[in-house]
Amino acid sequence: MFYFPRANDFALAPGYDYTPAGPDDFIFNHDTSQTVPPTEDILLDTPSFHNDFDDIRPFSSLNKNYIFSTKYEKFHVTPHHRAGYNKIYNFRRSKSFFFELVDHLPDTNQLQLKIYTNDYHMSSNPINHDSTSRLPNFKFQISKQLTHFFSTQKVIPRRLQEKFFTHIRKKLLERLDFIRSRAQKKDKNNHMTKTFFNFSYKKYRFYFGIYLPCNHTHTVGLLPNTTATCSIPVPFTMSHHRHACIIHHKNLVLYCISKDNKIPDSSLCKTFKDFHASHLYNRWTKKKIYQNFSNRLGISFTTSYHAYSTNVIATKGLDFIYGKKYGNLQFTPSSSPKVKKRQEARFNALVRHTFHNTKLDDNALTDDKLQAARRHKLLFQENQRFTTPIKHLRYKKKFVEPSKGCYTFPIPFPESTTVSVPVTVETICNVSSVASTSHGNPISPANINNWENVxxxxxxxxxxxxxxxxxxxxxxxxxxxxxxxxxxxxxxxxxxxxxxxxxxxxxxxxxxxxxxxxxxxxxxxxxxxxxxxxxxxxxxxxxxxxxxxxxxxxx
Structure with missing residues (x-):
């Protein structure tokens, strides 16, 4: 017989010791003031997985039933910017439900669990539940709260509640592990872990998550000395227990990540510029060719490094040392017709966007399109090749051949003069070969038509x-x-x-x-x-x- 699972189906195993929370434990509802509600609590520092949540709570008793209640707690925010992780505060196109978990006994006689939501159509009347433990474990608490949710909502049909009940509970227990792991880290970075996950059914969208209060103080009323603690759910958590709601994002302590490049310990270079120049020199001498793939556009192309000739530096005044060569464009679409169609649409949109920015239409000359594509580093033809200069590494003087004694890193010229020959052939394309035949031997056999081979x-x-x-x-x-x-x-x-x-x-x-x-x-x-x-x-x-x-x- 098909039935909707209730939280009463999950019984607890007795006989487990209780370990009190330590000073470094992860605090879910951390607040140093005396205005903390009785239900705000801390989580144990002992790591656990959702498969073990059945047997981590104390005070089990098979002979006595304890009563606790669940109810909805409404929240509302005024800022209008609700994109990204702040989408949980949007109440017109989606609804949010954050489950509060308690891991220590409150001062009151009865335990009360809250579901924080921005859906004002939900009834605020509490619902009582029975438990054989005075303090139920997290899995049992979430089960009761989900029972409360499914019994009050009017969107998900009853025939699908069994599947969604187990799925949502599993995701909430996993999210609890993610939150605790991120908050307990001591890393000095600004990485974020969301406290919620997306859930949709047909045209209805929900955000389920673990309740983590903001706990930032703010002024209440006109008097500056009257303060209160913010209890709005936060959309993310960071290392060192840093979190804030949309109103108090500016109060977060963010670490300034230095962008200074560090030299590896194995390198003998004194500055990062010398290390970078030596690294490019080694790549150029080894003639490495890198294969690049783009599954989003369905293309692949090759890149390599090119050193400019001393003749270009001395005559034209270009001070670039290296350039990056692009070429060998190949279309590698997906085997799925649907994905292939999307890849082609993205690639065509990129080409149109590039030419539109340079004010070129479809009837523009090919040379103009190639020049615009070279400026924007775009490959749109299979036989297209171009070289773009690396602008952050240059010679010291223009119109002068570089000297090795003026630099603290190896330079490609004038020691390696033989490299300029293939570069000249590539940059001038076919001019060198045609010019040599036209001036030296204008009537060579290569220029005579031979229709017999056609x-x-x-x-x-x-x-x-x-x-x-x-x-x-x-x-x-x-x-x-x-x-x-x-x-x-x-x-x-x-x-x-x-x-x-x-x-x-x-x-x-x-x-x-x-x-x-x-x-x-x-x-x-x-x-x-x-x-x-x-x-x-x-x-x-x-x-x-x-x-x-x-x-x-x-x-």
Missing amino acids: PEHYIPLIPQSAIYEGGRLNQPSRMKVWKKKLQPLAVGSDGWLAHMKEIYDHHESMTEYQQGKIDAGIQWETTPDQGEYRRDLCDLIMQVTNNKHDYEMKL
Whole structure:
């Protein structure tokens, strides 16, 4: 028979010793004044897990029943900024419920547990409960408070309360361990641990958490000497028992984390600048190539370090020592169609945002787009490459070749002069190779068209304009061809055939894609676009069904 679990179902095991709280114990309701309510208390310093909460409370008795009550306590705050962790104070679109836990006997005859909430529709009438222990453990207290919550709320149906009851109680016990672990730390940092967790059912949103009062004093009324202790629940806790509500955030003691870089003990450098420069020099000499992935955008690219030539420093006056090279962009989308669609949408939005900030439209020149992408360190084409200078490490003088004796760290020039050759080839792209052939041998075999090497399936796809080096998506503009006197690739050469292979592969992929849309439209008896959408949706449903079937088979 289906029934709603009640807290009476959880009995306690007697016979455990009671350990009083010490001076360093974690205080839940810490207050040095005499205005602390009787229910405010401290938690034991002994670490425990929620699986052991059944057997950590004293005063067990199987022959006598003790009565305690649970009730709602309303709270309200006036500040309007309720974003981030302050969302627990929002009462229009969500409701908050913070469970107060007691771990020592109060001075009153009867124990009273409170649920602090900002839902003013909840009844404030207390509900009595029976217990065989004079001081129930945390699991029993939370069970009774959840019983009170489910018996007064009107949102979650009764048929689902059993599952949510166990789930919420487990999360609250885990949150209690998190809070105690963070508050007892002695670290001098500003890391925060939330005292609540999110819970939603259909369109209803709840925030369940452990009640931790603010305990900051504030003035009450017009008289400056009249003060009171704030009892509003706090959204987070920090090390050294630091916490505050939204009103008293400014009263928190925050540690100033120094941003000064420290030199490792194993290094012989005297300053961090020397250590950083030596580190970059080692990476440059080893020619390390780093592979970078972005699962959010579904792309991958490589980065490496490049040293500027002394000719650039002496002639152009650039004082940058190193630069960072970006390239080899590859699209690595997810296998899930839904995730792949989101990745493509994010990447396209990033490209549009970058060009919009530089006031470029879709019809802008390719050179302008590449320049804007280089300025914003954006890779949007597969054959795109650029180098950005590392601005925080520079030479001391401009228009002068650097000397080794002027620096306390190793510099890449002029000792390693052979490195400038590949850098020149990369920065000028194809100009060096074309210029050498044009001036030395203007009628070289590389510039003679050879139609015999052209495959037949490439001929219908040959573009009317000339083909230059750089790939299908990185062809130079007419202005760049005129300024740098670029020479087109000869028909039938290796570069020309590689370019045509890219065009042919792109044409085949687009043809296959369009044919797939047409077939989907015929299969679903609708337009190609709607057919593609229904096919992808059907594939997604089948994938989810197969995963569910595999999971059930494992069980």
